[in-house]
Amino acid sequence: MKRIINGIVNENPVLVLLLGLCSALAITNNFENSYIMGICVTIVLICSNLIVSLISKYVTKNVEIPVYILIISTLVTVLEILLKEYVNPLYKVLGIYLPLIVVNCIVLGRALSVASKENVKNSVLDGLGVGLGYTVVLMVLGLIREVLGNETITIMKEISNITHHEIILKINFHSDLFPINIFNKPAGAFITLACLLALFNYIRGGNKNESN
Amino acid sequence: MNLINICLTALLTENVVLTKFLGICPFIGTSKKRSNAIYMGISVMLVVTLSSIITWCLYKYLLVPTETEYLKTVLFILVIASLVQLLEILLKKYLNKIHQVLGLYLPLITTNCAVLGIVLLNITNNYSFVEMLVYSISSSLGFTFVIYLFSSMREKIDKNDIPASFKGHPIALLTAAIMALLFARYL
Numbered sequence: 001m002k003r004i005i006n007g008i009v010n011e012n013p014v015l016v017l018l019l020g021l022c023s024a025l026a027i028t029n030n031f032e033n034s035y036i037m038g039i040c041v042t043i044v045l046i047c048s049n050l051i052v053s054l055i056s057k058y059v060t061k062n063v064e065i066p067v068y069i070l071i072i073s074t075l076v077t078v079l080e081i082l083l084k085e086y087v088n089p090l091y092k093v094l095g096i097y098l099p100l101i102v103v104n105c106i107v108l109g110r111a112l113s114v115a116s117k118e119n120v121k122n123s124v125l126d127g128l129g130v131g132l133g134y135t136v137v138l139m140v141l142g143l144i145r146e147v148l149g150n151e152t153i154t155i156m157k158e159i160s161n162i163t164h165h166e167i168i169l170k171i172n173f174h175s176d177l178f179p180i181n182i183f184n185k186p187a188g189a190f191i192t193l194a195c196l197l198a199l200f201n202y203i204r205g206g207n208k209n210e211s212n
Numbered sequence: 213m214n215l216i217n218i219c220l221t222a223l224l225t226e227n228v229v230l231t232k233f234l235g236i237c238p239f240i241g242t243s244k245k246r247s248n249a250i251y252m253g254i255s256v257m258l259v260v261t262l263s264s265i266i267t268w269c270l271y272k273y274l275l276v277p278t279e280t281e282y283l284k285t286v287l288f289i290l291v292i293a294s295l296v297q298l299l300e301i302l303l304k305k306y307l308n309k310i311h312q313v314l315g316l317y318l319p320l321i322t323t324n325c326a327v328l329g330i331v332l333l334n335i336t337n338n339y340s341f342v343e344m345l346v347y348s349i350s351s352s353l354g355f356t357f358v359i360y361l362f363s364s365m366r367e368k369i370d371k372n373d374i375p376a377s378f379k380g381h382p383i384a385l386l387t388a389a390i391m392a393l394l395f396a397r398y399l
Binding site for chain 1: 392
């Protein structure tokens with residue numbers, strides 16, 4: 001439990017370590033994409049941490065990185081094939097950002113810094129914690145950007161061929177200011193993440209002062 | 213005409229960093245000094261161009277005929293990783309001066325999303341050989357251009373008085389937001 005919370009708060013991949021920003025910025029223009037991407041990364045993280053911690057005894061330092069990258073890219077390819085087969089619309093929306101999980105520094109970073117040293121249980125929990133931390137940030141980003149930029153919250157649309165439900169919530173601000181189109185655009189992603197980071201720094205800074 | 217079009221969109225309006233968010237990590241991480249930015253940019257250009265040529269040929273003449281397109285992610289990352297290794301060894305042996313300058317940045321490139329991203333975009337956009345060449349050169353040039361501009365701005369920003377919680381990464385991201393607006397002509 002401590003490990004999971006550690007992954008979400010103290011070592012949050014996006015807000016503290018600033019890793020994996022590519023996908024965090026690119027696909028968060030919509031709530032659904034955000035949490036699906038988060039789940040995908042979490043699955044890859046847990047699986048790669050599991051495999052790496054199982055085989056790390058047999059891998060020498062020199063070939064560590066190539067071996068781990070190969071494991072991660074195989075996992076991502078499996079995920080790609082599954083998504084293409086079962087949720088094709090989603091596969092098209094995520095596009096190149098799905099294979100880019102391979103070079104998402106979080107996955108390789110966790111494999112090198114945690115999974116290759118710790119036992120299996122701790123590695124899997126660490127993967128789960130960090131993955132959840134990533135998912136939460138992505139969900140918050142997606143929620144803010146979609147509500148401000150589109151006045152909607154898409155919960156199930158592209159995955160509706162599995163769930164057989166389409167849920168899109170509408171929010172009306174009754175103001176000419178909304179929807180603010182900029183939040184759908186790349187610039188909006190930068191602004192939202194910048195504000196989220198500043199807020200996080202502010203809260204953490206406050207906590208530090210109190211403890212002092 | 214088409215080639216000029218590809219070149220200009222890749223360089224400016226659809227810049228890899230500011231609209232596709234590829235290579236954000238080095239963009240935020242290594243862009244504190246102008247010299248770092250230039251060297252990083254040159255290394256990326258070198259690796260992107262070479263790996264685009266190799267992966268495009270492999271995809272067209274190996275994966276498509278054998279109907280194993282789904283292996284592209286694994287194959288491409290292997291090509292990029294070994295290419296980076298090979299470049300490092302070759303530079304160290306024959307061009308030691310360049311190696312001393314670029315050596316620090318080369319290993320970082322394997323996990324740079326820009327490289328794998330551009331290589332994959334070449335395939336998803338269905339480019340011909342010449343188009344692929346123009347696209348990969350101009351988009352990596354776009355990366356270098358933006359990262360250089362950004363680092364010059366950051367050198368100035370760091371000297372100014374910024375609210376404590378915005379110091380460092382948040383202000384960098386806000387700067388990037390303004391640049392993204394300018395590049396995509398929304399202002």
